[in-house]
Amino acid sequence: MKINWFSPLPPARTDIAHYTTRVLPALTELAEVTLWTDQSDWDQSLTKQVAVRSYRLGKIPWVELNRADANFYNIGNNPLFHSSIWQISRLHAGIVVLHDLRLHHFFDDIFRVNWRDLDSYLAVMESYYGEAGRLDASECFHGNARNIDHMAEHYPLTQLAVEHQLGVVVHTGEAFDILSRDQDCPLLLAPLPFNAKRNIEASLSKAGGPPYRLIAFGYIGKSRRLLSVLKALADMPERSEFQLDVYGDILDDEDQLRSQIRALDLKQQVHLHGFASEKKLDEALGQAHLSINLRYPTMGEASGSQLRIWSHGLPSLVSQVGWYSSLPAETVAFVRTDENEIGDIQLHLRALLKEPKRFEEMGRLGRRVLEAEHAPARYVQAILELAKQSQARRPQVTMNRLADRTGVMLSEWANSRTAVEAVENVAKEIFELGRVG
Amino acid sequence: MRILIATVHVPFIRGGAEVHAEGLRDALRAAGHEVEIIAVPFKWYPAERIIDHMLACRLLDVTEVMGTPVDLLIGLRFPAYLIPHPNKVLWILHQFRTAYELWDHQLGDLIYSPNGAEVRDAIRHADRHFIGQTKVVYANSANVAARLKFFCDINASPLYHPPPHADKFHTAEAEDYFFFPSRLCLPKRQSLVLEALANTKKPVRVRFAGAADQPAYQSELKTLARKLRVHDRVEWLGSIDEEKKRDLYARCLGVIYPPIDEDYGYVTLEAMLASKPLVVCTDSGGPLEFVRDEETGLISEPEAAKLARAFDRLWQDRNAAKKMGAAGNALYREMNITWDNVVRKLLA
Numbered sequence: 110m111k112i113n114w115f116s117p118l119p120p121a122r123t124d125i126a127h128y129t130t131r132v133l134p135a136l137t138e139l140a141e142v143t144l145w146t147d148q149s150d151w152d153q154s155l156t157k158q159v160a161v162r163s164y165r166l167g168k169i170p171w172v173e174l175n176r177a178d179a180n181f182y183n184i185g186n187n188p189l190f191h192s193s194i195w196q197i198s199r200l201h202a203g204i205v206v207l208h209d210l211r212l213h214h215f216f217d218d219i220f221r222v223n224w225r226d227l228d229s230y231l232a233v234m235e236s237y238y239g240e241a242g243r244l245d246a247s248e249c250f251h252g253n254a255r256n257i258d259h260m261a262e263h264y265p266l267t268q269l270a271v272e273h274q275l276g277v278v279v280h281t282g283e284a285f286d287i288l289s290r291d292q293d294c295p296l297l298l299a300p301l302p303f304n305a306k307r308n309i310e311a312s313l314s315k316a317g318g319p320p321y322r323l324i325a326f327g328y329i330g331k332s333r334r335l336l337s338v339l340k341a342l343a344d345m346p347e348r349s350e351f352q353l354d355v356y357g358d359i360l361d362d363e364d365q366l367r368s369q370i371r372a373l374d375l376k377q378q379v380h381l382h383g384f385a386s387e388k389k390l391d392e393a394l395g396q397a398h399l400s401i402n403l404r405y406p407t408m409g410e411a412s413g414s415q416l417r418i419w420s421h422g423l424p425s426l427v428s429q430v431g432w433y434s435s436l437p438a439e440t441v442a443f444v445r446t447d448e449n450e451i452g453d454i455q456l457h458l459r460a461l462l463k464e465p466k467r468f469e470e471m472g473r474l475g476r477r478v479l480e481a482e483h484a485p486a487r488y489v490q491a492i493l494e495l496a497k498q499s500q501a502r503r504p505q506v507t508m509n510r511l512a513d514r515t516g517v518m519l520s521e522w523a524n525s526r527t528a529v530e531a532v533e534n535v536a537k538e539i540f541e542l543g544r545v546g
Numbered sequence: 547m548r549i550l551i552a553t554v555h556v557p558f559i560r561g562g563a564e565v566h567a568e569g570l571r572d573a574l575r576a577a578g579h580e581v582e583i584i585a586v587p588f589k590w591y592p593a594e595r596i597i598d599h600m601l602a603c604r605l606l607d608v609t610e611v612m613g614t615p616v617d618l619l620i621g622l623r624f625p626a627y628l629i630p631h632p633n634k635v636l637w638i639l640h641q642f643r644t645a646y647e648l649w650d651h652q653l654g655d656l657i658y659s660p661n662g663a664e665v666r667d668a669i670r671h672a673d674r675h676f677i678g679q680t681k682v683v684y685a686n687s688a689n690v691a692a693r694l695k696f697f698c699d700i701n702a703s704p705l706y707h708p709p710p711h712a713d714k715f716h717t718a719e720a721e722d723y724f725f726f727p728s729r730l731c732l733p734k735r736q737s738l739v740l741e742a743l744a745n746t747k748k749p750v751r752v753r754f755a756g757a758a759d760q761p762a763y764q765s766e767l768k769t770l771a772r773k774l775r776v777h778d779r780v781e782w783l784g785s786i787d788e789e790k791k792r793d794l795y796a797r798c799l800g801v802i803y804p805p806i807d808e809d810y811g812y813v814t815l816e817a818m819l820a821s822k823p824l825v826v827c828t829d830s831g832g833p834l835e836f837v838r839d840e841e842t843g844l845i846s847e848p849e850a851a852k853l854a855r856a857f858d859r860l861w862q863d864r865n866a867a868k869k870m871g872a873a874g875n876a877l878y879r880e881m882n883i884t885w886d887n888v889v890r891k892l893l894a
């Protein structure tokens with residue numbers, strides 16, 4: 110099977126790039142793979158495993174896409190990494206691997222910010238959510254109107270990424286449930302793949318403690334709840350029993366974060382390391398006792414970071430929302446959101462001091478879930494099977510696009526009896542043209 | 547009977563398909579029927595236009611005209627053969643070739659469209675569905691029938707028809723030239739013939755007749771002829787009238803016809819009617835149904851050096867050429883390629 114795989118590639122700072130490197134060995138076992146990238150710089154070691162093709166929008170060699178048995182489009186919430194991929198997917202149907210469920214930020218950035226095309230953004234909102242959607246969208250950017258997080262929650266715009274595709278892969282039960290309500294194309298729920306590290310020791314027994322080493326890593330924005338963690342620590346008399354290491358870029362105001370740390374008198378406990386190489390991060394995870402992997406609000410994504418944490422056999426605190434809330438209770442410690450957040454963090458940290466063995470077991474069980482459900486080979490088998498089945502869907506996709514085109518044309522005859530009859534005739538014939546069997 | 551012939555027409559372009567439809571109309575009228583051609587204008591780019599045209603054809607209602615039923619619809623070309631009718635017979639000239647055998651081919655263009663694969667599969671799907679629903683399916687040639695079977699698992703019988711004015715072809719003593727009448731375009735492979743000429747040992751001459759689909763292509767061919775130093779052995783006659791064409795057939799030594807996978811090819815039949823041997827290629831498609839190697843012509847690999855050997859052979863051995871031409875003419879007569887036969891089968 111010949112497949113094209115569109116994805117950010119390392120060293121792009123997104124877990125989706127790492128995800129691609131994680132699935133690649135299993136993928137190349139079963140298919141002839143070409144990676145496609147619009148990055149100017151990518152990890153050249155990938156070329157030892159597969160062909161890597163560089164592309165530019167506007168100069169896509171469509172013949173290569175048409176020759177493939179399947180084209181996979183990895184779509185996440187960051188336009189920097191996924192805007193081109195999404196645009197290609199709109200022109201050539203394939204399998205969308207959906208890494209985020211709520212894509213409003215993504216499309217808002219593309220339409221309104223990058224293209225400065227408010228009209229198209231509003232038209233899209235109206236198309237999916239009617240007049241109310243359009244109104245909310247237009248108010249969203251006026252004065253004290255609704256903010257973008259509200260928009261993402263209520264108007265996820267997921268359909269814009271998956272409509273007219275041959276198949277969709279999601280990694281969370283939430284995404285599967287929501288999309289299966291109004292998705293007519295094959296939909297696959299496949300747990301995010303991750304290769305468990307070969308040899309680990311249970312984190313607590315190998316390093317000892319207290320003080321216990323806490324670790325938070327990734328792109329540290331507001332949704333990572335670092336401020337809540339700091340406040341929780343600051344209010345605890347046992348704070349000296351913990352050391353918190355933070356790895357990754359601080360997306361918001363780093364100076365402000367540092368002054369908060371000083372103001373809360375946590376300089377001895379909290380260390381900001383900035384971006385770290387994969388190797389260094391693995392070393393840090395190997396030395397940690399507990400990972401803090403909070404995410405609120407969540408865009409509905411499965412967390413590659415969580416799988417990495419489990420891979421190290423680490424226990425973790427996670428927000429009790431979205432995908433995280435679906436994790437087995439014995440594998441993570443849940444932190445409720447809003448007013449309970451700080452209290453829950455403190456509760457778990459105290460529990461760690463009292464019952465380290467329970468947390469050790471939590472990490473071990475998490476690792477077991479990882480090994481049982483997230484094996485890349487199983488994942489790859491499932492998505493390739495979907496790709497095979499979905500090829501038969503191309504005529505329906507073509508007819509859906511035809512229905513869109515004729516719908517626009519017929520809407521110009523709106524409100525006339527003739528238009529209704531025309532729509533019925535057209536709909537019947539489009540159905541016949543695309544009918545299977 | 548009131549009969550409609552459904553075909554498509556690319557405005558300002560006239561070729562074998564138009565001649566075919568008119569021939570059928572005239573034959574049906576001669577048999578006493580009331581007949582019209584309905585030609586749907588066709589444009590195939592961007593690729594989604596093809597789908598639009600398919601829908602347009604499906605939305606046409608030609609079951610009756612002013613209260614009087616249309617008794618029969620004969621569908622010839624995609625997507626006009628998708629037009630619905632309760633009594634429909636298909637006589638398929640060819641399917642939409644770039645969705646089939648020309649998909650990943652030097653002559654294919656659909657594969658270069660962003661949505662090429664989607665449109666290809668939609669065409670194939672519709673063909674399987676709607677051709678499959680039709681009770682009687684004929685193909686223009688065994689070659690077209692074989693493609694229908696291979697790609698769509700549809701059984702079709704080949705039904706041959708004569709070229710226009712078949713009764714007016716005649717023969718004469720061979721003169722020192724081969725004749726190659728065809729539109730100047732890539733699928734007909736005039737360039738291969740020029741390359742072959744550069745490889746002949748004899749002073750073989752070729753007269754090309756036919757207009758270029760694109761003016762630039764004619765210039766390219768002329769430039770190639772100069773580059774190969776064969777320009778003084780070729781003539782570019784351009785578009786010629788039918789009488790002149792028949793005269794050139796009659797006086798030529800043989801007819802060259804090496805297209806890529808032709809559906810049918812009037813040239814083959816016209817050469818046979820003029821009692822001239824043919825030189826065709828192993829991948830020429832339809833012509834291979836009529837040319838018997840070493841009996842009615844020569845079948846060569848589509849390579850310049852091999853084609854050159856075939857030219858030299860006929861150039862040198864005029865007796866053999868004459869015999870092959872006569873055998874071709876006899877074969878044509880045996881095959882019952884007549885409009886009467888076509889009308890009888892389509893109306894059966």
